[in-house]
Amino acid sequence: MPKTTATADLADQVAEICARHAMAEGPMLPILHDIQADFGYIPEAAIPVVAKALNQTAAEVHGVMSFYHDFRSAPAGRRTVKICRAEACQAMGANDLADTAKARLGVDWHGTTKGGEVTLEPVYCLGLCACAPAAMVDGQVIGRVDDARLEAVFAEAGL
Ligand code: FES
Incomplete structure (x- = not known):
């Protein structure tokens, strides 16, 4: 099924963030922090992109997100x-x-x-x-x- 433009844009933006941290040691946290800074939360669609970039599973990314309470899976209030x-x-x-x-x-x-x-x-x-x-x-x-x-x-x- 083709990706919608919004999903493709999000994936591109997240892939760009991942690429920025590609050479860092332990890049997962800085990547998640940057995604949250850009989007206000970690969109569900970002998870597989991060997982692929780091050669990990989506479950591993979810695990890190739920361990650190600062990461949101939905937009915050005003x-x-x-x-x-x-x-x-x-x-x-x-x-x-x-x-x-x-x-x-x-x-x-x-x-x-x-x-x-x-x-x-x-x-x-x-x-x-x-x-x-x-x-x-x-x-x-x-x-x-x-x-x-x-x-x-x-x-x-x-x-
Ligand atoms: S216990 Fe230190 S500010 Fe609340």
Whole structure:
């Protein structure tokens, strides 16, 4: 069956990324990072291209993707909220904060709200332990997060 233009374009773009890292030692992670940087996630159609370029199976590529939680298999929401789940933050109520966020958004970890407003992700220490509980909103760390601060973020996102 002939490939659609969009699929062929994606395959070409991914093949170009793979070629860029062909001489690198351990090229899988940099390739996946570059794909995610270009597309915002790792499209399913990219997997066989990466597998072929690295002479591995699609299952091996999937395995790496699922081991490293930063790789997405679907586009993220317009805002990404990461809540720290490491020890210092847990001791300061991060679990309750996460439960509140999940209930408010109606998603679990790695989930995105139906309208694509917010993606919720866990993170393991943001280096802001002294200001626990900590979170990261669109790449910016915030400390002493409480329900009200999270609610403000969600409201800004249009929820
Ligand atoms: S444990 Fe949460 S920022 Fe370090």
